[in-house]
Amino acid sequence: MNTQCDWIPAVGIQLRKAGVQFDAVRVDGDRGRALADRLAGLTGGDPGPVVEEANGLRGVYFLVPVGSTSHRSWPDGVTRLTAGRQHISYIPVPALHGPTWPLSWRYRPTAYDRLVHPLLLRAALHSAE
Template sequence: MEQKNSPDLMPSWIPATGHALRHAGIHFDAVRIIGVLGEQVAYEVMQFTDFRAGPIVRSSIGERSMYFLLPPGSARAYRWPVGAEALVREGAAFVGVPAVHGLTYPLDWRSLPSAQVPFVDAELLFELLRKVVDDEIRAVR
């Protein structure tokens, strides 16, 4: 029996069960945004893309970070503001990636990759992050 291409096929770097560490910069770059800022930016990106944002991993422990997975080599093109950290190939940056189904605590998917949207758009993420940060600064004044 011949396998058919399916839009639901997940990238090979997503584990079948549980979760796995992946070295940033190999399959993807990542931008880690901590706390409430990460939640707000994820919401903005999902709203803007009609809930087709690409892969966003949520960590439920510690600072409760969001990891936005970008095309490899794209994160270093931007100067990310305070509260966001680019994780790229240089160094020992690893990102936990959960399986699509089953027990994956403390990680889960805020948004899954798809064949049509395999990564979060780096430029869009940068612009929406800047907007959220600017809005927060204006609210404090």
């Protein structure tokens, strides 16, 4: 993969400020993992970049275009990571290789400008309820 994504750290884990390269939608636990796999099935295996945590709430982060989650209803249990006038969120991003525990890529980025489609994500969330 040659994505040339400057927002992916070379090693380890880094926090990226929401609203710069992307925002994120977090869905915790098995629900988030099942949602990621459902999106992969709908997109031929390329849902866009999805990061998962192995500890804590076991969050699954769907990286979406900046501003794409606002002005839309989202189901309970969904956390939007965005930036605004008096609000800043940070999104954890692991390197593509090497030790990054507790984070890993459930679905790696495949192109620089390829992110999770927010309307497809929202529809998949609503259909799972």
